[in-house]
Amino acid sequence: MLKIGLAAPQYGLFTDRSTISGLAADIEAMGFDSLWVADRALVPVRPRDPYPDGGPVPEEFRKFLDPIATLSFLAHATQRVRLGTSTLNAPFYSPILLARALTSIDILSGGRLDVGFGLGWSSDEYEAIGVPWPNRGGRLEETLDVLEHVWSGSSAEYKGALWTIGSAHIDTLPVQRPRPPVLLGGFTHTTLARIGRRADGWAGVGLPVPQLAYVVSEIRQSAEANGRDPDAMRIVVRVNPKVTVDAAPSDDVPGRGTVVQVADYLLAAHEAGADEVLIDLQQTARNADELRDLARRFHELLRKAPGST
Template identity: 55%
Template sequence: MRTGLAVPQYGAFATPEAVTEVARAAEELGYDSLWTADRILTPRHPKDPYPGGDGTMPEEYRTFLDPLTVLTLAAAVTERVRLGTSTLNALWYAPILLARTLTSLDVVSHGRLDVGIGLGWMRDEYRAAGVPWERRGEQLEQWLDAAETIWGSAEVCHDGTRWAIPPSSIEPKPVQRPRPPLLFGGFSPGALERIGRRGDGWLSAGLPVPALTGMWETVRRAADTAGRDADALRTVIRVNARLTDTPAPADRVPNEGTVAQIADYLLGTAEAGIGEVEALVDFQQTTSTPGQLLDAAEELLKRLRP
């Protein structure tokens, strides 16, 4: 099983020293990838509940570093690990600008970038970013059309209803050709269909395995319909773990539990037939120092790779 770790980015970990210490150490431990998330505000009176727990956003999210700045810093102190976003809320950014930043990160990391894209869940953030909440799926399709043209074409031209790019040269291109891998988050039928139709993988979460396998079948059917190789798609399972000293009830695993419980859950997903599975674990909500985070990360890795 490939293993990923959420690199320090928010709460008590939102410091350059934490980023560099954990990024270096994670690579030395043997982790395959480092990941960041995308959050721009914590509303006092949110219009939408947080999709987890009792609906309250974690207190740690009040302080949040920019995801691509953090990955650039991690790239500078590592040589091997992949660098991914889980997930970027693509519609907050004009495709020509975000495509340029992502290309730059792929170049400076010598081709180690995985572009994970989602649509988010909070209307307050969309309004603050000046982006329409309605018709997000349709907007994302056009965003992807523009970005893939920027990454792939020698002469770039895009004429959409929201974004238009005149015939232009836009260089450099990404190191990875024809573009960095694109992974999509989401659980709705439309989001799962998009993964199969034009993605390289699925950014999922720590859901019950039967739910994951059912949604994965939707992804595979979409890939088959689009004439794509469903077996080439991958799945990244993100777990925002809260560690306990004693075993948690089964219905709370993997988002709560001992390291052994979380490892057993992740190993079970790898055997469930949902593509090539990569575990992505975030310990920033259950530890308070880089040392504690790395201790948990090392223990998990030993259980996943005995």
């Protein structure tokens, strides 16, 4: 069954409270399954690191609402859709405070939270936040350890390489037990092995379909090697297209193309193993009406997938 998600209004032209609440309610009414927020602290003037798609950092990122605050607002503005992070840069945060924030969102949304974690791509952001760029994968691993400890409800002491939590009572626990679903982003061998070992699935991106199928296979093999159900691994594929009127060259899709071209790619991604697809329209739409119209057109095409909602 294909689930259909949309990036929540959060950045660029879409940071007004009435725009966010109105669009969220409309997207839910259209039948979308989920809304997702992202994580951006700043846009460096002279970035040290290339943007993942090889181009410049989108100008829209210069105005970006906090993901946790936005999720809290969305929890109030919606009733049914799942609310996720795609992705939250886990090493940016103190894990004990992150546990409190995410638990609060799960409670306030009635158990609708999906937690997607990534490592980010900008060493400029790490420097500004005051977190070391090296060993960020290790910080993510221990962040997951702390979250599991806190969400277990244990009052025992936790001691790791980076953080120590003395014996304490933390009775504020997520609605979803034993915890909200955790997805991890990235596609290195280490990341795919980590997903199969300890996550619930992949917060993925729009790779070429053969490469996407390979990544799905690697995740499932890792899960099986760790004694876990490979078919239970959830695969969410995100695209951030520049939607065009005229057809784009096939090599540009899904980064650029018509609604039909991008939708066809997402349907092919579903055939390659994606359980859910996620579309960000904030780099194309120039106002709320245009975003709403594009979202409706995508939903009409994608719900034709066998078993989609």
